[in-house]
Amino acid sequence: MIDPYYLQQLAIGLSQGVIYALMAIGFTLIFGVLNVVNFAHGEVYTVGAFAGLLLITAFAPPFLVVLFAVLAFGAALGFGLERIAFKPFRRFSDEASLKSRAMRESTLMSSLAVSIVVREGLEIGFGSQMQPLPFDYLINKPIELGPVTIVTGDVIIFAVAAVMLGGLQYLLKRTRIGLSIRAVSANPLGAKYVGIDTDRTIITTFALGSMMGAGAGILVGLYYGAIFPAMGFVPGIKAFVAMVMGGLSSIPGAVICALLLGLSEGLATTFISSNWADMVAYGFLIVTLIFFPQGLFGAGRERV
Amino acid sequence: MVPLLVLLVVFALVPYGLAKFGKGYFFQVAQLVLIYALLAVSLHLVTGAAGLLHLGHAAFYGVGAYVAALLGTEMKLGFVWGLPAAGLAAAALAFVVALPTMRLVSIYFAVATLAIGQMIHTVLLNWVAVTKGPNGVMLFSGINLFGWPVKSPVAVYFLVAGLVALSIWVLHRLSHSYYGNALRSLREDDQCADAMGVDTVRLKIEVFTVSAFFAGIAGALWAYTTGYVSPGDFGFNTSILVLAMIVVGGLGSLPGAIIGAALLILLPEVLRGIGDLRNVMVGIVMFVSILFLPKGLLGEVSALSLVRRGFGLKWGSAPSEREVGWR
Amino acid sequence: MSLLDIRGLTVAMGLQEILHGVDLTVPERGIVAVLGSNGVGKTTLMRAISGIYSPKAGSILFRGENIARLKSHEIVARGLLQAPEGRQIFASMTVLENLAIGGGRHGLAELDRVLALFPVLGQRRGQMAGSLSGGEQQMLCIARALMARPSILLLDEPSLGLAPKVVKSIFDLLAQIRSEGLSILIVEQNAKAALRIADRAAVMEGGRIVIEGPSADLAGDPRIVEAYLGGHVH
Amino acid sequence: AETVKLGYQLPLTGNTAQYGQDFKTAAEIALARFNASGRIPAKVEIVFEDSRSDAKEGVTIARKFVDDEKIVGVLGDFTSGVSMAAAQVYKEAGMPQLSQTASHPDYTKISEWQFRNITTQAGEGPYNADWMVAKGYKKVAVIAEQTDWGQSVTKYFADEIAAKGGKVVLTEYFNRGLPDFRSLLTKIQREKPDAIYTGFFYEDAANFLKQMKQLGIAIPVFSTSAAHNQKVIELAGADAEGLSLTTNFLPNSPKPEVKAFVAEWVKIRGAEPGQFPAQAFDAVNIMLEAVVKTYPKSTRAAIRDALAATKDFPGVTGSTTFGADREPVKQLSKVRIVGGVFTPVAD
Amino acid sequence: MSLLEIENVTRRFGGLVAVDGVSTRVETGELVGLIGPNGAGKTTLFNLISGFTPLSAGAVRFKGEPIQGLKPHRIAARGMSRTFQNLRVFPNMSVFDNVSVGAVGAMGQSAFAAVFGRRSRADAISARTWEALERVGLGGVAEDLAANLSYGKRKYLEIARALAMKPELLILDEPAAGLNDSETADLARFIRSLNGEGLSIMLVEHDMNLVMGICSRVVVLASGRKIADAEPAVVRADPAVLEAYLGVDE
Numbered sequence A: 001m002i003d004p005y006y007l008q009q010l011a012i013g014l015s016q017g018v019i020y021a022l023m024a025i026g027f028t029l030i031f032g033v034l035n036v037v038n039f040a041h042g043e044v045y046t047v048g049a050f051a052g053l054l055l056i057t058a059f060a061p062p063f064l065v066v067l068f069a070v071l072a073f074g075a076a077l078g079f080g081l082e083r084i085a086f087k088p089f090r091r092f093s094d095e096a097s098l099k100s101r102a103m104r105e106s107t108l109m110s111s112l113a114v115s116i117v118v119r120e121g122l123e124i125g126f127g128s129q130m131q132p133l134p135f136d137y138l139i140n141k142p143i144e145l146g147p148v149t150i151v152t153g154d155v156i157i158f159a160v161a162a163v164m165l166g167g168l169q170y171l172l173k174r175t176r177i178g179l180s181i182r183a184v185s186a187n188p189l190g191a192k193y194v195g196i197d198t199d200r201t202i203i204t205t206f207a208l209g210s211m212m213g214a215g216a217g218i219l220v221g222l223y224y225g226a227i228f229p230a231m232g233f234v235p236g237i238k239a240f241v242a243m244v245m246g247g248l249s250s251i252p253g254a255v256i257c258a259l260l261l262g263l264s265e266g267l268a269t270t271f272i273s274s275n276w277a278d279m280v281a282y283g284f285l286i287v288t289l290i291f292f293p294q295g296l297f298g299a300g301r302e303r304v
Numbered sequence B: 001m002v003p004l005l006v007l008l009v010v011f012a013l014v015p016y017g018l019a020k021f022g023k024g025y026f027f028q029v030a031q032l033v034l035i036y037a038l039l040a041v042s043l044h045l046v047t048g049a050a051g052l053l054h055l056g057h058a059a060f061y062g063v064g065a066y067v068a069a070l071l072g073t074e075m076k077l078g079f080v081w082g083l084p085a086a087g088l089a090a091a092a093l094a095f096v097v098a099l100p101t102m103r104l105v106s107i108y109f110a111v112a113t114l115a116i117g118q119m120i121h122t123v124l125l126n127w128v129a130v131t132k133g134p135n136g137v138m139l140f141s142g143i144n145l146f147g148w149p150v151k152s153p154v155a156v157y158f159l160v161a162g163l164v165a166l167s168i169w170v171l172h173r174l175s176h177s178y179y180g181n182a183l184r185s186l187r188e189d190d191q192c193a194d195a196m197g198v199d200t201v202r203l204k205i206e207v208f209t210v211s212a213f214f215a216g217i218a219g220a221l222w223a224y225t226t227g228y229v230s231p232g233d234f235g236f237n238t239s240i241l242v243l244a245m246i247v248v249g250g251l252g253s254l255p256g257a258i259i260g261a262a263l264l265i266l267l268p269e270v271l272r273g274i275g276d277l278r279n280v281m282v283g284i285v286m287f288v289s290i291l292f293l294p295k296g297l298l299g300e301v302s303a304l305s306l307v308r309r310g311f312g313l314k315w316g317s318a319p320s321e322r323e324v325g326w327r
Numbered sequence C: 001m002s003l004l005d006i007r008g009l010t011v012a013m014g015l016q017e018i019l020h021g022v023d024l025t026v027p028e029r030g031i032v033a034v035l036g037s038n039g040v041g042k043t044t045l046m047r048a049i050s051g052i053y054s055p056k057a058g059s060i061l062f063r064g065e066n067i068a069r070l071k072s073h074e075i076v077a078r079g080l081l082q083a084p085e086g087r088q089i090f091a092s093m094t095v096l097e098n099l100a101i102g103g104g105r106h107g108l109a110e111l112d113r114v115l116a117l118f119p120v121l122g123q124r125r126g127q128m129a130g131s132l133s134g135g136e137q138q139m140l141c142i143a144r145a146l147m148a149r150p151s152i153l154l155l156d157e158p159s160l161g162l163a164p165k166v167v168k169s170i171f172d173l174l175a176q177i178r179s180e181g182l183s184i185l186i187v188e189q190n191a192k193a194a195l196r197i198a199d200r201a202a203v204m205e206g207g208r209i210v211i212e213g214p215s216a217d218l219a220g221d222p223r224i225v226e227a228y229l230g231g232h233v234h
Numbered sequence D: 001a002e003t004v005k006l007g008y009q010l011p012l013t014g015n016t017a018q019y020g021q022d023f024k025t026a027a028e029i030a031l032a033r034f035n036a037s038g039r040i041p042a043k044v045e046i047v048f049e050d051s052r053s054d055a056k057e058g059v060t061i062a063r064k065f066v067d068d069e070k071i072v073g074v075l076g077d078f079t080s081g082v083s084m085a086a087a088q089v090y091k092e093a094g095m096p097q098l099s100q101t102a103s104h105p106d107y108t109k110i111s112e113w114q115f116r117n118i119t120t121q122a123g124e125g126p127y128n129a130d131w132m133v134a135k136g137y138k139k140v141a142v143i144a145e146q147t148d149w150g151q152s153v154t155k156y157f158a159d160e161i162a163a164k165g166g167k168v169v170l171t172e173y174f175n176r177g178l179p180d181f182r183s184l185l186t187k188i189q190r191e192k193p194d195a196i197y198t199g200f201f202y203e204d205a206a207n208f209l210k211q212m213k214q215l216g217i218a219i220p221v222f223s224t225s226a227a228h229n230q231k232v233i234e235l236a237g238a239d240a241e242g243l244s245l246t247t248n249f250l251p252n253s254p255k256p257e258v259k260a261f262v263a264e265w266v267k268i269r270g271a272e273p274g275q276f277p278a279q280a281f282d283a284v285n286i287m288l289e290a291v292v293k294t295y296p297k298s299t300r301a302a303i304r305d306a307l308a309a310t311k312d313f314p315g316v317t318g319s320t321t322f323g324a325d326r327e328p329v330k331q332l333s334k335v336r337i338v339g340g341v342f343t344p345v346a347d
Numbered sequence E: 001m002s003l004l005e006i007e008n009v010t011r012r013f014g015g016l017v018a019v020d021g022v023s024t025r026v027e028t029g030e031l032v033g034l035i036g037p038n039g040a041g042k043t044t045l046f047n048l049i050s051g052f053t054p055l056s057a058g059a060v061r062f063k064g065e066p067i068q069g070l071k072p073h074r075i076a077a078r079g080m081s082r083t084f085q086n087l088r089v090f091p092n093m094s095v096f097d098n099v100s101v102g103a104v105g106a107m108g109q110s111a112f113a114a115v116f117g118r119r120s121r122a123d124a125i126s127a128r129t130w131e132a133l134e135r136v137g138l139g140g141v142a143e144d145l146a147a148n149l150s151y152g153k154r155k156y157l158e159i160a161r162a163l164a165m166k167p168e169l170l171i172l173d174e175p176a177a178g179l180n181d182s183e184t185a186d187l188a189r190f191i192r193s194l195n196g197e198g199l200s201i202m203l204v205e206h207d208m209n210l211v212m213g214i215c216s217r218v219v220v221l222a223s224g225r226k227i228a229d230a231e232p233a234v235v236r237a238d239p240a241v242l243e244a245y246l247g248v249d250e
């Protein structure tokens, strides 16, 4: 019989991992299609949470309404973000040889700039402190599973992440739009030649990814009962790490790695100390990359 | 000659102008610009020239600062020893972490450097026995050059400016030379560079180490000029700030890195007047500059031809009589 | 009626003008070859037709409709497909997925026919396209364009990197699919082969079309062959 | 008449802006009252500069203040890190610096120019330790944020509790802003301590308390004045119930100066002030008092001497006296959250 | 001793045997053609020789020493340089800088020398770069960005970059692809003159005029196996080659 203490710690680590996974799904989707690190994804998460907060304080609608409204809002955010920070730089992708380099650099910076403006803007608008939420919206009622205690949010977030992952896998592997997304991600110029509307595909991807990001934001906000302008920073980094560790192109890979990251942090707290948890998580990443230079589930480098 | 004149202006006339105002504030800001220019130029070598997205540069800056501060307080080793030691320590650490990770390419490399940076930061913050952890380290001794205390703002400024100029000169020689060409080939197509006989892994390790060395020097300068170091200054945000400097200035362009550093240090200071909105403004300025000049304020192509005209080679016997090589 | 009618097409990259008023016509069920040495603007012309570059001036009439300002996907939707220079396949996807994407709304309806033309691709259907050999990638590129049931096919140096035997079979194939009702605009360095199947040919130089006429005339004029086509056709 | 200028460096933007904004409001209340009182025939002006809790900005601001000859005293910064980096400049230039919150043990040791009016953990830690031992809690788990302040929380507390025959069964640090304390909580629970002593600010406090309830852990929690903020109750609701802590500011105290300050604050902010704004309010008033004492010869050196001579200053956080080490001597009181209110307790 | 000896070289990708027990050699001063249908394994064989793909079995010797398992840059340093089937120039670098990388790769340039080194060293690299540039006739566009070159010029640029290494063996993968007849003829003359200066060359090409016109020996691969290895005239008449590769009426 395993010591219930360890079971409990395992459960906590996993629930942390599921939160990272929730964020990583949207992040990986967006990265996949443009090969661009979207620094503003963390802000989408935050803005999603704030949108939910405003909605709750203004109208106090039922939980599901909040969730779906935030998802819709997130999609709109993604649309706007793409228009502002990414679309203007797409003109360079035409010049065949200079292809994506100029684009990568400039969107790296434009998304960073947007994220700065949004975060600072939120701080001015709401202050940088945590915003309290009405308690009955919080999804943190304890559930006892034998010796292990989890909360309602764990179940909800797990379910949402599973639905997102499954839906996305279905979309990418089985539908035409999914095929288009993958085609644009593999070769945007090539996609034009086969008649894919690349602009629309990219926008769709952004809308989808941001929808998931914003949804993650409000869910996690309700889970911890705390919403504040800098809340997207840590999950953003962790999602980025999980994505790369998973091998960039594989969303299930990113999810698995997110779970591993969460677990490794939980275990680090259990066996070492909370303040060294990052060390363990990042050390784990480095070791993984030393043995799998293309991530755990990544494809090999292209042949010469 | 032109660049030398420019340097002269920067290093001599600027403080003269500042001295006219008689303000320590201006020296402080100018000094910060110089330290960050060094940081940016050292990052330029890795990220701009060699094309390796480095997201943990601030950590090596921090190692340099801590080594300088700890040597000063614990071993009573002053500036003369502490400065090179800081650079060497940062370089040594970079070398060790580079050995297993430099096989990585593209975004895998980026995330590995992110992890390295965060790990170093975690150590600075939590290894209380050595780094004093969150308490930081206070360095009272000030700067002492072979028995000559350097105290006045002007003197400190000159010292920092001189050291930064020297360091940037070295980085310039690396970047604007055939060695720099090899670095750029690494960025363009590492497999192809490999076929041209360029030892890509060794080159990456070298350039990562050299860059860390100068980040360490920058850190030491920060420690000596500020007198107090604490882990908060060497986190991910600082890495991103330095990255933003070189991208805004023009990725791949050494003068651009300096311009970017100046811009992103000066801008928040200049905007103090507008109050809490100033950081929003910084973001907007960054956005607008990258929107209209996506290749940076002084992009690589123009920067290289500029530098070439100043420091390049006149190839007399070639039929075209044009200056394209490096000295 | 001509299927594709290009009039006064001018294309510029930044400040530099690359095509200066190109006129070219592809008749229904016709094969037109565009010849010319490196860097004269052939690829630029092809890209402009497919909507990758938007022209500075001029019109491109396809079945009477001006498509010069349309987006690339709208052009493809009208049945104008290109096998571009540089292949532009989806390297990280399998051969079959490449073909499925190429099929567009027809999906894999054409698969059997296309695989019959390129049996190698059938053998490699599950392989990542990026790991194919150069010639196999070129075949994939052409096959992908055929998957969409084009009414006009644009080929930018289709013989590039293909073995002589395959080149021959591809040109035979072009003649055959033309007889099934397809029009073809082909850019080729292999002037001999191109002139053999083409009805008409145009020679480009410096971003302009300098000679245009029935291909037999061009091939028969030794001065033209000397001056523009580089060498000896016969 | 001419004006006397003071500088205030504080984070008005960035992650810790909420604290800086509180300080600014407190300072404005104090200043408005002072200027209205006409105690000196000149106006006092405070120059606020935003440091973002960033050391390089903090140092730059320090230089700026030092350059302005009219500025005779400086308040701030918020974190010890920035305060100490700036302190090096003030030390060189001879500028009195009074921080409302810098709690680094070495801060006042930098030079004779550094003051603070927050009690350090050297006082608060033992006070809490004694309190807990008196209540019979001898096996104690200690957690604190990984900052210089958190370090001093555990150190002074552990020394005293050991001296009183108690035992620290677990000491652990966490990074400020940690969203999930449950791993840590589970670990604490396993040690079965009588009580938990915590060094955190109100936001971490709220998270910690909520998650503790979720896990069904019922161990008494003690904390420092840093957690004394209405926001804990707002954020954690009923889960905050029972949190015991020390403070030197009681917003519902009957003292007139407290009443006036709280009333003013509520008018502007709509909620009761916590410990930190009160701390800033007193700091500004102490500085203003020094201006009064030295006027019209308010030089930097004079202000410094006047500050050093501060004795029994009646502030909202109790009376303040600076010792020879420029550290404040203050009284602490015990409060507990009962029925959603910080309630003074005697035990 | 042959310059390059390839012995029973095999490479498998999963179930596919891309190169299957191929043995051949290149003598000093020879100009060898390698032909075969698409997917025959020609590029793979080049990758095996130049170190980009590890061997599954067999041995490769260069100047008498085994080179299998060496990193590409080590092999390059021993005097073998190559071009790629799909053009791989450094697009955001000038033509001159592109070529100089070959010179730097061959001559070596340490960080220390770059900073404090004597000018003569940089001058030697420049000289070699110019020499290679002039050799292929790109001296006039030395300052242009490689990305702005036309296709044909990029081909020469790749060759110049390889020449700047002063190799003993030059490996060219489809150098004439995308060139028209007269350009191909120019290229053929150029390759032959390189060979005439004593450079050993091995090339893959689908242009039979070029291969048959300039090569002293032709190796034919099909499905990873060597099916012929002889003078051009002999290969051209070989029924197996006709069947597998040339097509019957060529």
Ligand SMILES: Nc1ncnc2c1ncn2[C@@H]1O[C@H](COP(=O)(O)OP(=O)(O)OP(=O)(O)O)[C@@H](O)[C@H]1O
Residues within 6 Å of the ligand: A095, A096, C013, C016, C018, C036, C037, C038, C039, C040, C041, C042, C043, C044, C045, C085, E148, E149, E150, E151, E152, E178
């Ligand atoms: N993006 C661009 N920016 C600047 N110049 C360009 C660009 N693309 C092409 N050019 C120039 O336009 C001219 C025509 O190029 P294009 O690719 O159309 O030639 P081509 O006839 O297809 O040649 P090839 O036979 O080599 O394929 C060339 O001189 C080329 O340098």
Ligand SMILES: Nc1ncnc2c1ncn2[C@@H]1O[C@H](COP(=O)(O)OP(=O)(O)OP(=O)(O)O)[C@@H](O)[C@H]1O
Residues within 6 Å of the ligand: A303, C124, C127, C131, C132, C133, C134, C135, C136, C161, E013, E016, E018, E036, E037, E038, E039, E040, E041, E042, E043, E044, E045, E085
């Ligand atoms: N990494 C790989 N994974 C799987 N198959 C591969 C890989 N690399 C090459 N192949 C296969 O090996 C075979 C040989 O390829 P190679 O590129 O050597 O052919 P080639 O002779 O150069 O052909 P071409 O003339 O078309 O360039 C091809 O069928 C190719 O699909």
Ligand SMILES: [Mg+2]
Residues within 6 Å of the ligand: C042, C043, C044, C085, C156, E151
């Ligand atoms: Mg072309």
Ligand SMILES: [Mg+2]
Residues within 6 Å of the ligand: C133, C134, C135, E042, E043, E044, E085
């Ligand atoms: Mg090949």
